[in-house]
Amino acid sequence: MTDQELIEGILRRDRKAFQYLVNNYQKQVIKTACYFVGNMEDAEDLSQEIFLDIIHSMDSFKKSSSLSTWIYRITVNKSLNMVKRHKRRGMMLRIESLFKTPDGRETGMTPEPHVSPADFEHKEKCELLQAAIGRLPENQRIAFVLNKFDDQTYKQIAEIMKIGLPAVESLIHRAKANMQKHLIIHFSEYQKK
Amino acid sequence: MDCSQFKSDLSAFREGTQPAEMHDLCEQHLSSCRACSRLVSEFDKVDMLIEQVKAAEPNPFAATRILQRLENEVDTPQKRYPVVWVRVLRPAAIAVALLCGILIGSYTAKNDAAPLNQVINTTGNIDFLRSNLFISEFADEDKILVINN
Numbered sequence: 272m273t274d275q276e277l278i279e280g281i282l283r284r285d286r287k288a289f290q291y292l293v294n295n296y297q298k299q300v301i302k303t304a305c306y307f308v309g310n311m312e313d314a315e316d317l318s319q320e321i322f323l324d325i326i327h328s329m330d331s332f333k334k335s336s337s338l339s340t341w342i343y344r345i346t347v348n349k350s351l352n353m354v355k356r357h358k359r360r361g362m363m364l365r366i367e368s369l370f371k372t373p374d375g376r377e378t379g380m381t382p383e384p385h386v387s388p389a390d391f392e393h394k395e396k397c398e399l400l401q402a403a404i405g406r407l408p409e410n411q412r413i414a415f416v417l418n419k420f421d422d423q424t425y426k427q428i429a430e431i432m433k434i435g436l437p438a439v440e441s442l443i444h445r446a447k448a449n450m451q452k453h454l455i456i457h458f459s460e461y462q463k464k
Numbered sequence: 465m466d467c468s469q470f471k472s473d474l475s476a477f478r479e480g481t482q483p484a485e486m487h488d489l490c491e492q493h494l495s496s497c498r499a500c501s502r503l504v505s506e507f508d509k510v511d512m513l514i515e516q517v518k519a520a521e522p523n524p525f526a527a528t529r530i531l532q533r534l535e536n537e538v539d540t541p542q543k544r545y546p547v548v549w550v551r552v553l554r555p556a557a558i559a560v561a562l563l564c565g566i567l568i569g570s571y572t573a574k575n576d577a578a579p580l581n582q583v584i585n586t587t588g589n590i591d592f593l594r595s596n597l598f599i600s601e602f603a604d605e606d607k608i609l610v611i612n613n
């Protein structure tokens with residue numbers, strides 16, 4: 272099915288088009304949402320809203336960008352809105368649930384009575400990474416996450432964010448510098464202990 | 465090279481984007497500085513963590529759940545009423561409908577013996593029916609507008 276056929280199918284509310292859309296884009300949508308909201312459960316719940324939004328706003332899709340880019344844009348916007356809602360409500364995002372310990376077990380929110388030093392260090396790194404990403408200004412965070420986690424090229428990020436290539440380069444450069452600064456401060460303090 | 469110089473060049477060092485001379489200086493510093501060696505290893509661990517996050521896969525049933533939700537809400541769209549409808553128009557419509565009922569009731573009571581067709585043909589009653597119909601038409605339009613948004 273071409274993008275054009277898919278778009279027409281969705282506008283007709285054709286179930287086969289829905290199936291094709293979900294099968295082809297659910298992984299992209301959920302994984303990207305996950306990098307922003309910090310855990311897979313929330314990302315999966317949010318993905319339902321994202322697909323509803325894609326279908327309901329399909330008639331406003333301007334073909335100036337590719338369908339995939341447009342879907343990325345909706346995913347990033349919805350994910351950032353969820354993060355903002357959570358922040359307003361003072362809810363913690365649970366990034367740890369994303370990670371598994373080196374031996375493959377999932378790290379939980381509540382500390383186990385027999386937490387090994389490796390598990391503890393792993394959990395600490397998760398929180399540190401989450402905090403460092405969370406402290407980035409929004410545009411830097413979008414560009415950094417899309418590049419570092421989603422493996423999007425600068426050109427793709429420029430299209431998703433509707434900005435020029437130099438702006439993307441600058442955002443990612445600044446994001447990396449900020450991340451590094453935050454991590455160096457943390458690790459230096461950690462070494463002093 | 466001292467620690468602060470090394471730290472300021474850390475990113476380029478790890479990405480391998482430094483000139484060869486600078487890279488050698490960093491390597492030299494690393495071989496003699498435990499603190500900076502540990503720093504590099506901590507950054508490597510963060511990178512490993514990012515790779516782990518990237519490798520995480522969604523639940524295999526996620527697609528089924530999304531499709532189920534789409535079928536529930538797009539084929540038989542769940543009506544999402546606007547606040548103005550829920551708080552103002554709906555109670556108003558119910559009140560008007562009740563009023564119609566009472567008036568029709570009192571009218572038919574007055575014309576006890578009148579046949580039903582005579583009652584319905586009465587201009588006043590048709591107006592009541594029309595006003596009731598107008599409200600339900602308006603309400604439907606309202607719902608459709610919200611869904612299209």
Ligand SMILES: [Zn+2]
Pocket residue numbers: 466467468470493497498499500501
């Ligand atoms: Zn040093």
